[in-house]
Amino acid sequence: MTLPRDQPDRSERGRVVEPVTSDPAAGGGDDGGDDRRVQRRRQIIEVAKGVFAEMGYHHASINEIIGRAQIARGTFYLYFSNKHKVFDAILDEALRELRGRITRIQVGDPAKGSPEAQLRQNLVRVLTYVFGDQPLTKLLLDHSQSPQSEVAERVGAFFAGISALLAASLEYGIAAGMVRPCNTRLVAAALLGAVRGVVFDVLEADAAPDIEAIADELLAFAKYGVFRA
Structure with missing residues (x-):
């Protein structure tokens, strides 16, 4: 999933900065160099x-990123063509991590414990990740209602992926007899909204x-709701 715009980034002076082809810190083509590129x-x-x-997507600049990372501008462009690509990479990685x-x-396996x-x-595990990476969590919460349509769409696509994962889990639970029959899409949206509210x-x-x-x-809350039986 990528943002609609995929153009070379422009410096504050309006000059298009083209990507470079090597990163001196990345080393050669050996395994050590590959590790350094990943790092x-x-x-x-x-x-x-x-x-x-901290700054919001609109106010964030590549200058700020490379300044804090203490890298050359050309090094940044070796890995990402613009800040949209970095934003994409952050969300893609978060979805993979979740x-x-x-x-x-597993149902019926005593070694795994109860469902x-x-x-x-x-x-x-999910909450530990979410609360352990507060910059990511703040980014997701703050940008879900971004006035920039492409940013809001990208964050919306991220949460849609999470909702789809929840819906699939509910469907599995229904088939296994653990979850009551329900509209999995609506219940998944409700559960996601509850978790987002709690995190916020x-x-x-x-x-x-x-x-x-x-x-x-x-x-x-998921098991009993809010009313007494």
């Missing part, structure tokens, strides 16, 4: 994530989150 790309993504979260923390629940225990483990509230409180307690409350 360099990771460095740029991490720095850009903080810049976007998917990697969610494992399929509810497995679900709780998934939730704890916890971050606004500016205190260390009790991930275990948050996971328990979210599970109780």
